[in-house]
Amino acid sequence: MEFLRPTTWAQALELKADRPEATPIQGGTDIMVELNFDKGRPAALLDLNQCRDLFEYEERDGKIRIGAGVPYVRIINRLGDRLPGLAQASRTVGSPQIRNRGTVGGNLGGASPAGDAHPALLAGDAVVEVESAARGSRMIPIDDFYVWVKKNALEPDELIRAVWLAPARGPQYFAKVGTRNAMVIAVCSFSVALYPETRSARTGIGSAGPTPLRARPAEDFLATQLNWDSPAPLTERVLREFGALAAAAAKPIDDVRGTADYRKHALSVLARRTLTWAWNDHLAERRAA
Known part of the structure; x- marks a missing residue:
């Protein structure tokens, strides 16, 4: 196995063009586990x-551009006020050591359905910036990024350079269920983001399908049920229907971490909880205003 070590981004793109089979590595929190357990050995x-430059973030054109190498801990400490959903998801990743090394770029590159960042990126309407030496850069909407189990929309010669998100315009929440409280792969996870300006909501489902998913019927349901002009606490009927629609949007399987039925049940609970938290925050903001 060869170890390629470019010193610049341009050199990295050239090496990827010459060796499209080469596996990118930065934090190494996923690939090194696979190597240690002999689950795969890249060429x-x-x-x-x-x-x-992959380790930098900036605000540009009203959006936050997060380099593919920015670790989770920096998102938590520096961007939690503007990207609360992604920061909440980042706090659930592994141990402090893993959060110091792991990156959202790595989560996107691996495209595991259980990746903690994915639901928050879907709910936050992220855009992924990728680049190749031959064709330059292109922007991939997060809805088009996930293709299949651990497969993304990257071409063989492309690398992820950054992810773009607009600062939160309303409450955002993320929650997951695991077999223990910390350092755990999600049995399932869910994220919701409210957009008061457009009177809409977006969702994200993790570890309950071949790819991370949005619960679009649940989002459409909220568009007809949320009273943005004269907000009041959500009724039990609305919460239960939202939870049921979120669970129905999932495509889970039985595996060592949980059954498909359990995942659907847990998702309905997570959906109700996160929506309640988000809507209560919205009510508090309206009262304060």
Whole structure:
């Protein structure tokens, strides 16, 4: 196995073009586990740690651009006020050591349905910036990014450079169920984001389908049920219907972490809880205004 170590982003793109089979590595929190357990051995590893611009974030054109190498801990500490859903998801990732090394870019590259960042990225309407040496950069809406189990929309010669998200315009929440309280792969996860300006909501489902998913029928249901002009607490009927629609949108399987039926039940609970938290925050903001 070869170890390729570019010192610049341009060199990284050239190496990826020459060796499209090379697996990018930065935090190494996923690929090193697979190597240690002998679950796979890539022909080459492409180390991106010397590409220091990947470790930066900035606000540009009203959106926040997060480099593919920005670790979870920096999102938590520096961007939690503007991207609360993603920050909440980042707090659930592994141990402090993993949060210091792991990245949203790595989550996107691996495209595991159980990746903690995915539901928050879907709810937050993220856009993924990718680039190749031959064709330059392109922007992939998050809804088009996930293709199949651990498969994304990247071409063989492309690398993820950054992810773009608008600062939250309303409450956002993320929650997950695991077999223990910490350092656990999600049995299922759910995220919701409210958009008072457009009177809409977006959702994200994790670890309950071949790819991360949105619960679009649940979002459409909220569009007809939420009273943005004269907000009041949500009724039990609305919460239960939202939870049922969120669960119905999932496509889970039975595996070692949980059954499909349990995942659907847990998702309905997570959907009701996160929506309640988000709507209560919205009510509090309206009262304060």
